[in-house]
Amino acid sequence: MNKFKYYFVLLLAGLAIVSCNKSDDDDSVVVPVRDYAEQYKADNDSIEKFLKTNYIVVDKTTFDVKIQKIPAGGNQVSIWDQQEYPLKVRPVYSRDVNYKVYYLTLNKGVGDAPCNFDEVTVSYTGTLLNGTQFDTSYGLARDFNLNIYASDGVIEGWGEIMPQFKVGTRNPTGDDGTITYNDYGAGVMFLPSGLGYYANSKTDIPAYSPLVFSFKLFALKRSDLEYSASAQAIVGDGVPTYLEDVNGDGYVYNQGDTVRYPKLPDELIDDTDKDGIPDFLDLDDDGDGYTTRFELTKPTDAPFSGLSKYYPYDPVLDNPATPNVDESELWGIPRRPTGELTDPAKPESITNPRKFVPEDYTTPGRLRIHLDKTYPYQKN
Known part of the structure; x- marks a missing residue:
C-alpha cells in the first residue's frame, strides 16, 4: 500500500510538470512585424x-x-x-x-x-x-x-x-x-x-x-484582368492590361488596395472615370453604363472589319503561320464617329448618329470610344 502511494505521488508530480511545460509552450511569444x-x-x-x-x-x-x-x-x-x-x-x-x-x-x-x-x-x-x-x-x-x-x-x-x-x-x-x-x-x-x-x-x-x-x-x-463577380472568374474587357495604362508609364496600380498603397500618388493612378477602380480592373472604363466589352463589339454592318468580333486596340497584321486564314485587322478601336449625320436635316442623337470614317479608326491620339462617356449616345 505504501509502495502504491509512492508511485501515485510520482505520477501526480509528473503530470504537474508536463502541464506546466505545456502551458509555457502555449504562451509562445509573438514578435510584432517590423515597421x-x-x-x-x-x-x-x-x-x-x-x-x-x-x-x-x-x-x-x-x-x-x-x-x-x-x-x-x-x-x-x-x-x-x-x-x-x-x-x-x-x-x-x-x-x-x-x-x-x-x-x-x-x-x-x-x-x-x-x-x-x-x-x-x-x-x-x-x-x-x-x-x-x-x-x-x-x-x-x-x-x-x-x-x-x-x-x-x-x-x-x-x-x-x-x-x-x-x-x-x-x-x-x-x-x-x-x-x-x-x-x-x-x-x-x-x-x-x-x-x-x-x-x-x-x-x-x-x-x-x-x-x-x-x-x-x-x-x-499579355494579361486582361477584369474580374466578374457573378462568374467568379477573370473575364477581361477586351483591352489588354498594358493598354489600360492611361498615363503611359508602363505600370498600373490598384488604388483600392489601401494596405499596400495607402496614399498612392495621383500620377500613378490610371482611372478614366475616377470611380476608384483602375481601368485594368474596371469592366466599364469610362463609367457611361456600357461595358467596355460592349463598346468594343463590332456592329454587324461595321464598314471597316476583319475576322474578329471585337475591334482590336490597334491594327493587327496577318499571321504568316496560318496561310489559309487572313487575320488582318486594319482598323483599331475608333473614336466617336465624326462623319456625316444619318439624316443631315436633324441634330445628332442616339437615333441620328454620325457615320464612322477611316480617320476615326486611325487618327493618332484619338479618344477611343470605350474611354469616351459621350458615346454611345446617352438617352434623354
Whole structure:
C-alpha cells in the first residue's frame, strides 16, 4: 500500500510538470512585424554597402553574372562606381514607403516590355547579400506571373523592375524541341526586403532579407484582368492590361488596395472615370453604363472589319503561320464617329448618329470610344 502511494505521488508530480511545460509552450511569444519604413532604412544601408564593396563580372555573350567581394587591397571597381553598366534607380511606392530600387541594365532587349501584371518567361538566379544562393533556374527559362494578387504571383519587386526591360526574339525550335532566344533583356536587381518576402522566412532566406536577382527576360504573355463577380472568374474587357495604362508609364496600380498603397500618388493612378477602380480592373472604363466589352463589339454592318468580333486596340497584321486564314485587322478601336449625320436635316442623337470614317479608326491620339462617356449616345 505504501509502495502504491509512492508511485501515485510520482505520477501526480509528473503530470504537474508536463502541464506546466505545456502551458509555457502555449504562451509562445509573438514578435510584432517590423515597421516598413524603419526596415527600409536598414535594408538600403545594407544594399548600398554591398554595392560599394562588391564588383561584377559579366559574360557579354550570355549575360551570365558573377558578383564577388572586393578583397583587401584589391583594385576591382565596385558595382557602385563602375560605369560599363551604370547603376540605375527606380522609385517605388509601397506600404507608405518611397523605395529606391537599384538595378543594372546589362542588355535592354529588342521586343516589347511587359507591364507589371503580365506573365513573363525568365531565367534567373537569386542570392542574399552574403553571397548565399537561395534559388536558380539553372539557366533554363521558366514562366512567372507578375500579378502580385495572383496565387502564383511573384514578389512585388519583380513587377517593378521587369518593365524596365524588353523581351528578345525567339529562334526556330530546335530538332530536340528546345527553344532559344536572342537579344533578350538582361539585368540585375537589388531588392529591399519590403519588396521581397519581408517578415516571411523561406528556405535559405531569413526574414527581412534584401535580395539580389540576376535575370534574363526572354518572352511575355499579355494579361486582361477584369474580374466578374457573378462568374467568379477573370473575364477581361477586351483591352489588354498594358493598354489600360492611361498615363503611359508602363505600370498600373490598384488604388483600392489601401494596405499596400495607402496614399498612392495621383500620377500613378490610371482611372478614366475616377470611380476608384483602375481601368485594368474596371469592366466599364469610362463609367457611361456600357461595358467596355460592349463598346468594343463590332456592329454587324461595321464598314471597316476583319475576322474578329471585337475591334482590336490597334491594327493587327496577318499571321504568316496560318496561310489559309487572313487575320488582318486594319482598323483599331475608333473614336466617336465624326462623319456625316444619318439624316443631315436633324441634330445628332442616339437615333441620328454620325457615320464612322477611316480617320476615326486611325487618327493618332484619338479618344477611343470605350474611354469616351459621350458615346454611345446617352438617352434623354
